[in-house]
Every structure is written in structure tokens, then in C-alpha cells.
Amino acid sequence: PDKLMAKLLERERNCRQRIADGHSKGTVPNPRMGFNVDINPRIPFLAKGIAMGYDPKFGRGLVAEKDFNAGDLILDETSELFVHEFSLCFQRCNQCSASLYLILIPCRTCVLLMYCSEKCRELHWKLFHRFECGVVTKLCCVSGTGDIITPRFFFYGLTQFGDDLQAMMEYCEKEVSTQSNPLELDFANLDRMEWFRVLHNTHPRGLDSSPGGKRAVASYFVVFLMNPVVKSIIRTEAHRQFFLRSLLRYSSMIHPLATTFFTSDGRMFAAVLPIGSLLNHSCDPHGIQSLNYGRRKVILVRPVRKGEQIFVSYGPIWWRHIPGAVLPFKCRCVVCDQPGREWHSLKGRPIPLKAVKDMLVLKEIHEKADVHPATKLIALQQFMKRYAHCHPNEAFLGSFLKVYCSFLEMSCETEGQRLVRARLQAEFV
Secondary structure, three states: OHHHHHHHHHHHHHHHHHHHOOOOOOOOOOOOOOOOOOEOOOOOOEEOOEEEEEEOOOEEEEEEOOOEOOOOEEEEEOOOOEEEOHHHOOOOOOOOOOOOOOOOEEOOOOOOOEEOOHHHHHHHHHHHHHHHHHHHHHHHHHOOOOOOHHHHHHHHHHHHOOOOHHHHHHHHOOOOOOOOOHHHOOHHHOOHHHHHHHHHOOOOOOOOOOHHHHHHHHHHHHHHOOOHHHHOOOOOHHHHHHHHHHHHHHHHHHHHHEEEEEOOOOOEEEEEOOOHHHOEEOOOOOEEEEEEOOEEEEEEOOOEOOOOEOEEOOOOEOOEOOOOOOOOOOOOOOOOOOOHHHHHHHHHOOOOHHHHHHHHHHHHHHHOOOOOHHHHHHHHHHHHHHHHHHOOOHHHHHHHHHHHHHHHHHHHHHHHHHHHHHHHHHHHO
């Protein structure tokens, strides 16, 4: 409102003055959580030496074509297909899901969806929100936890076909005979149409929509057709049938591909990531994943040998128990499956005496306030490289991995905060 403009301008002057006086919390990440291995030239957010493989138990997955070490960052990607609970609409960017609630700007035509920048607002409008805006309050009433990702994927595809529903129908109704491989795409020159086609051609592995999923699809079908923008494109009975069939198909296909994250208070946000969706779950993962400010990083916390499938966790981890956590699928990892007895027998494997002495030295380094964070990170990585052969010793490595993973997550969060400050200062100061 105009009557509050003077107050806003005064606050802006105060902020600029505090930054000029050196009160900024920093704009240079340290340590920098960037790639420390060679990068795939066609996929500039994936480490070189990783391919897609197929396993009868886990399906598609990422496989190491060479040895990787603890501390290697192997994936740093973003996605254009994020969703979160509507209760997070005023706290997270609705395009990239960055948690920047103090600087979010609203949609120009509704008061519900917020964005971290003009760029995100314009992209979200182009890909999704122009189809949602007229009925967004109704969508809030019918949407479950993240299931709006299903119609969003449909409209993402429709946008790539230039809103030509007939052309989309002619392509999508062809029988899919071959399994898609996202690693064949040239992400250095990303073609959104090709990415849509790769996802569309993904086999849903025999998963059918649950009764609740079918009710959600029916609700979205009805609500979206209330929007004049959608109704002007989906005009005939054949169009409506195609829309409904697509929602049903995508509801069983997209959810297994989505990577789900939870806030500290248990609220959900998820993303369909081009490459990250290939990473399968294990309760004994090779790496941890961090999603901050729209970027998902995967950092290895133990070595991966050539030929091994690379696993992350989408729930509990053997060294970090989550009370009440229930996976939405039957876990068949090395910890939980029938051969897990052999794995559990290794939790008491002996450790060398020198490891105990090194742990005390590491603890002293980690607890010192005057030791640089980058130095602490290097010390943690070197310790894991030296004693990875003791994995999965519970008493020794279990406690270490808790500290190591927490430090990595904190470093990624701090890096994200500083990069956001750098962007904002470059734009406005």
C-alpha cells in the first residue's frame, strides 16, 4: 500500500547501510561444496564415470564406472518440477523450492504462490501456473501431500508442445517399447522437450494408482476443467479422455521418480530430478543428499568401487534412526533383505588401535572453534578414507558418520545462504 511505502524505503536504506558497514554474514562460501572430481561434459551436474545400469531387484540405477572416494561430490542438480505442501506456499519458492520466506514475491494475479525471484516467477507461470492460477484456491482443497506433481507434469509437457494438445496426443498415445535413459540426453544444451519425452517413456514398473490416487486424479480433472484457460485447450471429448488417461498414467509413474524431502517440522516437498531419480534407496547408503535453495547435492560418505551401484537413503539410515519412519515401499537393501544377516554380523567387526587415537585427535580438531571449517571437512574426509574398511562397525564408525553427515549438511546449507546473499547484493546493492 502507498501509505506504507515510506516505511519500506526507510528499511531498505537501513539494510543498505548495514551492508556498507560490514554487517553482512558473508557472501563467499567456505568451504565451497562444489565438484572435486571430473565432470561429465554432456551432463555438467554429474561426475564423470557414472552410468545407468539395470538390476532385477532395484530396476534402473546409477553405477560407478570407476572408483570414487569418501568426500566426492558426484551430483549437483536442480529441477524445474518441484512441488511442496500448500502450507509451505508462503515459506518456499514455488518454482525452485528455495526457503527464502523473508524475500519472496507473490504471483501477479493471485495471493497464494510466492517466488524467490522474477526469473522463477516467470518460469513457473510459463510452465505451470497459468493453468493453475484461476482455480488455485480450489486446488488447495483437493490437493494431497505433493500429488499436484501429476497434473504439473502433464502441463509441463503441454507447454513443450506449444499448447498444441493434438500434437501431444499423437506423440503420447504411441506405445512405449524401450526403457528410457536420461544419461543419453545432452544436458549441456538442455532441450525441455527431450527431457519430457524421456520421463514420459519411463515404464511405471507395474505400479497402479491407489484408490486415493485415483480420487486425487478425478478431483484434479474436474477442477482444472473449471479454468477457462484449460478449457480453451481441452475442448472435445477426445481431449478430455486423453487428459484423464494421462493423469492416471502419470500418477503411477511420477511418484516413484520423485525425490521426497521433509522440513524439520515434518512437512513435505519433492522434486523430479533428471538424474537423481535414478538413485535407489539403501539403509546403508554410499552418500548423503542435501536439498538447499533449489539444488540437490549428493556427497559420498564412504567409497564406491568400480561396478557398484550407488545408493542414497530416502528414509532411515542404520547410523541415524528416525523414530516412526515408514518407507512407502518394501526395502530390499543389504540391511533389510534376507542376506542382511551377513551385513549385521559385520557391525561388530574389530577396529585397529590406531583408529581410536586418530578419533580422539579428530574430535579435538572438530570441537575447536578457531579451526577453519574447510580444515575440519578435510580432516573428516581423510579419516573416512583411512578407516572405510571398518564399515559398518556400529560403535566406531556409526558415531563418526553421524558427525560427518551433519557437518556436510550444515556446510551445504551455509553455502546456499552465502550464495543467495551474493546474488541479492549483486542485484540490489
